[in-house]
Amino acid sequence: MQLDFTSRELTIKLVYYGPALSGKTTNLQSLHRFADDQARGRLMTLETRDDRTLFFDLLPLRFKGEGDLSLRLKLFTVPGQVIHASTRRLVLQGADGIAFIGDSQIAETQNNASAFLDLKENLKANGLQMREIPLVIQFNKRDLPNVRTDEELAQLAARGREPVFSAVATQGQGVLETFMALLHLTWASLDAVHDLRSKFKIDPKAFLNEVLAGMHSTATIDEMLNRSLGGNFEARRKEQPG
Numbered sequence: 753m754q755l756d757f758t759s760r761e762l763t764i765k766l767v768y769y770g771p772a773l774s775g776k777t778t779n780l781q782s783l784h785r786f787a788d789d790q791a792r793g794r795l796m797t798l799e800t801r802d803d804r805t806l807f808f809d810l811l812p813l814r815f816k817g818e819g820d821l822s823l824r825l826k827l828f829t830v831p832g833q834v835i836h837a838s839t840r841r842l843v844l845q846g847a848d849g850i851a852f853i854g855d856s857q858i859a860e861t862q863n864n865a866s867a868f869l870d871l872k873e874n875l876k877a878n879g880l881q882m883r884e885i886p887l888v889i890q891f892n893k894r895d896l897p898n899v900r901t902d903e904e905l906a907q908l909a910a911r912g913r914e915p916v917f918s919a920v921a922t923q924g925q926g927v928l929e930t931f932m933a934l935l936h937l938t939w940a941s942l943d944a945v946h947d948l949r950s951k952f953k954i955d956p957k958a959f960l961n962e963v964l965a966g967m968h969s970t971a972t973i974d975e976m977l978n979r980s981l982g983g984n985f986e987a988r989r990k991e992q993p994g
């Protein structure tokens with residue numbers, strides 16, 4: 753995170769992590785399509801001919817909030833293939849929040865697990881525990897045959913502490929939900945450390961709703977969070993403390 757009080761600018765780094773071909777780049781492309789011209793910067797992707805991320809993708813977004821706060825988001829993807837381990841670690845540096853994009857296909861279960869472990873290890877290498885960083889999980893490609901069942905995903909969601917969303921990124925389904933939940937968690941985490949609320953005199957809910965408007969969505973942040981598997985994860989957490 754970077755904070756500039758003079759220009760009232762807050763820059764947050766979000767990283768889309770996951771195995772190769774799970775749909776990380778597609779998530780960013782979809783977000784780019786959702787975003788208002790005012791909000792979106794140029795989506796930079798660098799891909800090989802076989803459609804794989806060579807280094808990383810970057811989508812810059814910018815939102816103006818009440819009291820003139822300018823929120824800048826830098827959304828990165830990592831290259832999923834095993835050989836790009838050092839690039840992933842580099843991209844992960846300074847991340848304020850992470851969206852883990854998993855592939856729902858049963859055949860990809862092992863690749864998801866390896867990528868999740870890889871994330872854990874790379875965080876550790878950067879001096880972070882997984883539970884210290886805001887994390888949202890997306891199970892993408894729900895439109896394909898031979899995917900893990902909704903029940904299975906719901907069980908996974910109930911077992912872990914991270915919010916889980918299902919998605920069809922190619923159709924934009926679940927993409928905004930994942931992004932907004934990540935932004936919500938990241939904001940809450942930064943607020944706890946840096947006291948953004950009183951420094952910027954900002955109501956986080958109102959601000960997140962402005963971000964949603966900038967993404968051409970008529971839904972509220974609460975409606976978005978409610979779409980996580982098992983319902984609103986914040987509400988659930990409050991009901992079952994510890």
Ligand SMILES: Nc1nc2c(ncn2[C@@H]2O[C@H](COP(=O)(O)OP(=O)(O)O)[C@@H](O)[C@H]2O)c(=O)[nH]1
Nearest residue numbers: 772773774775776777778892893919920921922
């Ligand atoms: N059927 C289906 N294909 C998807 C979905 N999301 C991504 N894809 C496809 O999966 C391939 C890999 O996606 P990409 O975003 O490049 O994966 P990345 O390696 O994680 O960046 C591409 O051909 C996408 O069109 C989805 O929800 N459903």
Ligand SMILES: [Mg+2]
Nearest residue numbers: 776777804805
């Ligand atoms: Mg990619």
